Amino acid sequence: MLLAEALMDRGRYNTGIVSSDMKEAAKELRKKAHMTVGRAKKTAAFFLVNTEEYHSNIYLILGDSSKFDKLSYNPIEEIKREANKTIETINAATNAIHFWAITGDFWPGYLYVNYPAPTYHLAKRLNSVLTPYILNEYRVTSFAKFLSKLKEYPNNGTIASPDEESLFTNVSVGETIDLILERVYRGTSTPTLNIHEEALRTFLEICTRKAPFTTHRGHVYIQKYGVAIGSPLGVLFATFI
Structure with a gap:
């Protein structure tokens, strides 16, 4: 004691x-x-x-109504139906990327944490599909490459590591989705994804703007701005340029 x-x-x-x-x-x-x-x-x-x-x-x-909405019901089944309707449409298309239907029981996360939301594995699949579309010109993907970059500059500066407050939950979801769709479907240096553009938009909207969670008092909220903590799309949205 x-x-x-x-x-x-x-x-x-x-x-x-x-x-x-x-x-x-x-x-x-x-x-x-x-x-x-x-x-x-x-x-x-x-x-x-x-x-x-x-x-x-x-x-x-x-209490920030620009980022969160308090709900009077659990929207899990509603989210599953909307996602599965889009999944069924995509899977019926010839040569489209296959997505598994969302089945089983789910419940809201706790305090804007994404897991175990019904769209968690869908978001994980989308992350793997969309990661190749992130431009690598202004980022390094390993510590070894970072050290190699440092050697290109004179040894007379200071290395700074900026931090962000609530990075994922402050991402502008709408603007980022528009940027992703522009790169995927109208980019000149990336192949077109074999998924209908509106279907991809629906997926991204569901996985980000429909992330329900509960509080310690059992109140249900949905995050409508930013990406939920723990979402597989968090890093993708925060770094997509």
């Missing part, structure tokens, strides 16, 4: 190396109704925050 008390004394948040003692402390803190303990994103550290403040901040974010 001493470690747990020490963590609480150190302030609202705590990050650091995870040890067995740290894990035990986290378990103890989770028993406290007024404290929320979780794993920080992109690190092995824990975060510690007042539960009431944590939930208040969540609903402050969800």
